Structures are given as C-alpha cells and as structure tokens.
Amino acid sequence: MAATKLLTISIALAALSASAAAIGVVFWRRKAKADEEKIQELERSLKAALQNCGAERQGRIRAQQALRKVANSNDSSNSYPLTPIAITRSCFSTRNGTPRQPLVVPLAKACLVFDPTRVPAASLEGLEGYSHCWIIYVFHLNTDLDKLWKHPSRSKFKAKVRVPRLKGERMGVFATRSPHRPCPIGLTVAKVDIVDGNKVFISGVDLVDGTPVLDVKPYLPYCDSIPGAMVPDWVKADNMLAITSVSFSHDFSASLNHCWSRKMQKKKKTEISLYTSPTEFQNLIQQVLSWDIRSVSQRIRPHKTENSSMNNATLEDDDSQEEVHFSDDIVYHLILEGLDTSYKIDYDGNVHVEKIEPCTPN
Template identity: 60%
Template sequence: MVSMAGSTETSKWLTLSITLTIATVSASAAFSVYYWSNRRTKDSNDKLIKELQKSLNEALVKCSAERQGRIRAQQDLRKAMLQAKTDNSEMIYPMAPIAIIRSCFSTRNGTPRQPLIVPLARAHLTFDTSRVPPSSLEGLEEYSHCWIIYVFHLNTDLDKLWKDPSRSKLKAKVRVPRLKGEKKGLFATRSPHRPCPIGLTVAKVESVKGNVILLSGVDLVDGTPVLDVKPYLPYCDSIKEAIVPDWVKMNDMLAVGCVDFSDNFFANLTRYWPAIVNKSLYSSPEEFKNLIKQVLSWDIRSVSQRTQDEQEPSRNGGHDTIYHLNLEKLDVSYRITLNGNVLVEDITLVLT
C-alpha cells in the first residue's frame, strides 16, 4: 500500500513538472513572437518615417527651386516691363486708385492742413470691389487708426507732371503757413505740390462695414483717390525721440482766439438741414455746428489772404472780408474780426 501511494505522488509531481515546463516554453515562445512582431512593426514604421521624410525633403527642395525660378522670372518680367524704350523714356509702375474718399469737405479751402486736428472731420472710404474684395478689410476694425496713401488730385499744377522735367518748372521751395509765407525746401514740408503728387495721412477708424471704412479726424477733400491703406502701429510708427524744427511746433500761429456765431445762424442751419440730412455724415444740426467750430478754430486762409489782410486792413474795411467754407454742400460765410476771432455770420445751401 505504501509503495502504491509513493508511486501516485511521484506521478503527480511528474505531471506538474511537465505542465510547468510546457507553460514556460509556451510563454517564452509567445514572448519571442510578440518581441519579433513588435520589432518588425517598429522597423516597418521607422522605414515608413524615413521614406516620408525623404519625400518631404525632396518636395521642399523642389518647391524652393520652383520659388527661386518664379522669383527670377518675375524679376526678368518686371525688368522687361520697366525697360525704357529710349534713354528719355520714363518708368511707369502699374498703380491705380483702389478706393475713393467721401468727406465732409467739399472743396480744398477749409480742409485741415494736418490730420486729427479736427476730430469731427468725417469721411467714408469706399473701396472698388472689382479691385479689392471686402474680405481684404477683415481685421482692420481691430485697429484704432490707419495710414492712408492718396493722390492730390485737385492740384492746380498737375499738368506740369506730363511735361519734360526741364520744362515742368516744379518749385524747389514753398511758402510755409506757420512762417507767414517764408519759404522752405519742398521736402521739408508737407506741401501737396510735389514731383509725385502722393499724400500720406493718418485717420481714426470708427467702423468697418463691408467695403466701407468710416473715418474721423481726416484732412482729405471729397473725391480723393486712395492708393493704399495700412494699419497704424504705435510701437514702430510713433517715435518718441523724433526731432522737428521749432517752426513746426508753432501751432499758435494758425490758432484763432474763439469762434462765435451770429444770432440767426442756427435757425438758418436748421432750415437747410432737411436738404442734406439723408447724405450727411452728421446726425444733427448741433453736431454739424460743432464741426464748423472745430474747422474754423484754425486759420484756414491761404498765406496770400492772411498776408494781404494784415498788410492792408484799411483796404478791406478793417478785417471785414467775408470768407467762405463749403461743408457738405452748405456754404458757411464768416469773417476775421480785428481781435483775431472768427464770427460765423450765415449759412446757405449750395445749388448743384
């Protein structure tokens, strides 16, 4: 009986040993299969990544070569287009207005000499949608101000630009209003009469709707052609260390003492208001009156007019010359009093 029991125990241990051996071999085999399978997958992925990197590098090289070729072709084309047919030919660049200004200033007279000095001076800048899609303006409303590059289209000497330079007789020096007519070199001033009649100004962006920008603080006359618009960037456009000559700082030379209105002025303005309200940039006669006051707070007379009045006060009745300011098809008549103040006398509707 003892011998039989011992034999049974031996058999159990043998069976257990064989089972453990088989399990160990199976686990080892399974691990080997898993390891080599993962190794093959990793090798395959590494190979794929290398192939993709190689393909990307080849594409970048090809793209760079194509770009360099395109740039060279564009340079050659531009050179050919600007190539003078004769030694006397002028180079012409393909530029045309992309927008038009509709401002409160109907004429050059009265249009501020500098931007932002008349905060209520408003304008619509309307883009030509055939040249500029409205989507081009997306994001501009996030800026407070913008630069405007435009054409001095009402210059009286534009015909000189089409003449031979030797016969154009463009002036090298211009009279400066702040210096009572003293002359300075053209490029030391912002005179509109320039070899290339291009102007640069800054304006406040009030809103952007579709293809139209509502601006304020403008110094642009109605109908001004616009060549470009750029956002104003204070960190690089405003130079704290900038230096200007002393005569530029003399703002009081053009400032007037005060602006007064005649007793019947506002009644006449209210009477004419319904004729312009639908096209006006202003919401009420009161706001329009404030615009007039801001504009006339600066002496808008030309250098010759101011000099003539100062030198010959007796000829014009002691500074009683009547001047006119045209705003939104309304003619404002005013005079400069003996003490240098402005008296706005009347307003009438300009018939068109």
C-alpha cells in the same frame, strides 16, 4: 507526259516565288519609305524644338538685359502706374477749409468707398481692430497734375514753397507737407470708426472730397511712433494759425436747422450727411474755424472775392512779401458737405460765423 507536267509545275512554283519576292520588295520599300518619312518628321520636330529653346533663351537674355537697363537707368520717364483702390467721400467739399494736418479737427469725418470689382470686402476684415490707419492718396486737385504725369520731362516744380506757419516764408518742399511735389502723393493718418462692407468710416481727416486712395495700412504704435523724434522750431508754432474765438450769429441755428431738414430729404446716398444732427455739424464748423484756414495770400492781402476763387486759393501762388492786413468787412466762406458757411475774422483773430446756406451751383 509526266515530265511535261512536272516542268509545268516547276515553272508555276518559280513564278509564284518570284511574285512573292516582288511583293515582299514592294512592302519593304513602302515600310522603308514610311520609316524614312517618320525619321524626317522627327528630325524636323527636333530642329523646331531646338530653335524654340534657342528663341526662349534669347528671349530670357533680352528680358534680363532690359531689366538690368531699367534698374540701372536714371531716366525720369520711368513710371509705375497706380490705380486708386478707393474714393474718399469727405465732409470737406473744397480744398479751402480742409485741415493742413490730420487729427487737428477730431470731428472731420470721411468714408473710404472701395471699388468692389478690385477690392473684395474680405480684404478689409480685421481693420476694425485698429484704432487708426495710414492712408496713401493722390493730390488730385493739383492744377499741374495732368502735365506732371503725361509730360514729366516738361513739368517743373517749385523747389521751395510758402509755409503758413512761417507767415509765408519759403522752405524746401521736402521739408514740408505741401501738396505740390514732384510725385503728388500724400500720407495721412485717421481714426478708424466703422468698417462696413466695402466702406471704411474714418475721422480726424485732412482729405478733400473725391480724393483717390492708393493704399490703407494699419497704424502700429510700437513702430510708427518714434519717441524723441525732433522737428524744427517753426513746426511747433501752432499758435501762429490758432484762432482766438469762434462765435455764431443769433439766427445761425435756425438757418442750419432749415438747411439740415432739406439735406435729410435728399434721396441720393452720396448726399446723406456723415453727421447725426445739426448740433454735431455746428461743432464741426467750430472746430474747423478754430484754425486760420485762409491761405497765405488771403491773410496778406484780404479782398472780396467769389466763393470759387476763395476755395481754390493755394499757398504757393502768391509771391507777395507784404505784411498782413486785417479787415472786419471781408466775408470768407467755408463749404462743408455742400453747405456754404459765411464768416468774418477781426484784427484780434476772433471769428464770427454769420450764416449758412446751400451752395449755389456754378
């Protein structure tokens, strides 16, 4: 009896041991499987990381190759797009009458209005400490501008342009300040009058209204002025464009006062004058007309024409070799701040200003 009971207990213990062993095997297999899956996951992660590193390396190599290709390329289609940072509000409403060089008309005023979304007012702090500044801008009124930028390969420019101081004779474009250039970028200098928020008021300008500004830099006399710099003799011939005298008709002041009163009643800030009085504005007219602002073609073949064609005349559009003719009957127009000034010029170079009136809308 005792032996049977002992046998039963032994069998039970053996079964229990077998069950424990079986359970242990199951748990071990599960753990081994989990470890194997973890190892496989790590292997996949490592493989992906290696692939990413390889792709990044290949990307860097391709980028470096592309950069070297661009750097070594002579392809004229390569471009560097620039966005204007400011727009010019100038006293010169049209190209006609805008000085060909800066500072020759001290009363010529303008305001550079900076885009506040791109140029914070803080970026202009300190500029008022300089008397003058450089302005880099775009010749935005060039008639071939669209073709030049959109289809540069089809665009052609004249290697030589007609020079006013040479009575229309031609000179290489890079020996002149002509606006018609392969890259229509201009450089000028102006007197800094006031810095007010996102606006810079300047004078002595040669910029037409609406000119896009690319950059402004302070003028530094110690490095921007070059003592002993040389220029060709024809550049020194200022008297070629100088006017003998400027006179005004008897009723000019009255008509100017009338136009001024109407102008001061304008509500739009963009229409408010840059000048403080009719007298200052008349002095501006006198300074502008102290130089012969007519184009080469107008001086060679003076003819009656509408304001629009007078204002849009260019130096390079006329190939005539005729001698200069004069006529006391031709009426020319100068448009400043939307006011149309009519004048005549006689054989001796005397300018007679006849009247002033608001411009007629086209």
